[in-house]
Amino acid sequence: MSHCPTRNAELDDSALLRYSRHILLDEIGVEGQQALSSSHALVIGAGGLGSPALLYLASAGVGSITIVDDDAVDLTNLQRQIAHTESRIGVNKAKSAAEAMRALNPQIGVHAVSERADAARLAELVANADVVLDCCDNFATRHAVNRACVAARVPLVSGAAVRFDGQLTTFDAREPGNPCYHCLFGEEGDASDGPCATFGVFAPLTGIIGAAQAAEALKLLIGLPTLIGRLQLFDARSMQWREMKYRQDPACPVCGATH
Structure with a gap:
């Protein structure tokens, strides 16, 4: 099985009640919630970043994850x-996270x-995805996921967290x-995102970063502005955010004009 079956976007009475606090928002409403219900999110990694991201995608009603x-x-x-x-020590993380998500929202497909x-x-x-969240902890996988997203023209939300420092941005090919x-x-180069161990x-x-990744993914799925071209840098010691803007590299071997 390559992906979850897409759930019916029609919202029944139970769903209208479950997602009522979303539906009250002018930026989402019934149409936005239906868009989430018919969407498929792919999350790479079910660890520190993936855990909160997955739980919020599930609770928000993304139909297939x-x-x-x-x-x-x-x-x-x-x-x-x-x-x-603790009871799931030794269990595969994807399966463990799936169990938590189904308990939180049995209406979705996981x-x-x-x-x-x-x-x-x-x-x-x-x-097969409408949005991809990179919640992994190594550069090799990050670059592999990026190449796949550029090739398929699927938006990618990228997060990183180590020590007290977090990063967040969104790419949309x-x-x-x-x-x-x-x-x-x-x-x-010598960039490193070594493991938390x-x-x-x-x-x-x-x-903080994982929940923000979920927020970016949800906004992508309902058509709200995201962090494209903007890298958010968070320092948990001072609780301050900084932002760095960046552009496409024309010589980028993955997405550049010379590619």
Whole structure:
């Protein structure tokens, strides 16, 4: 199975009540909630960032959600990975997160992919999604996901969190001239997003960034403005956000004009 079946966008009385606080918002309304209900989100990683992102996508009513993670829940994860519980230590993270999401919202479709997706598998999964959330913890996977999203012209929400520092931005290859992940972070150089096991991470930081990733994804799905071309940098020590603007690299080997 490559993706979840798309759920019926029609909202029954139970759904209208469940999502009433969304429907009250002029920017969402019934039409926006129906758009979420008929959408498919792909989330790469069910750890610190993926946990809050997945729970908010589920609670917000995204109709189909696919989770990709080949890792198993460990005791050290529970400090921040809120989709998992002590009783599910040793269980695959994608399956554990799926269990939490179904408990939160049984109206949605959830599919767990408990494998490390190679380039071909990523291409297949991304092509079936309306939005992709990169919640992984290594550059190789980030670049592989970015290449798949550019090739399929599927928007990508990228987040990162380590120590007390978080990053957030959105890429949208549907519009020519928009930058991609490679424009911002090349595969060469000494950049590092080493694992939390090496550097540590402040527990709520992953919640802040992961929830913000869900917010960006939801806005993409209902057509609201997002962080395209803007990198948000968050310092949890001072609780301050900074923003850096960036553009497409014309020589980018993934999305540039010379590609």
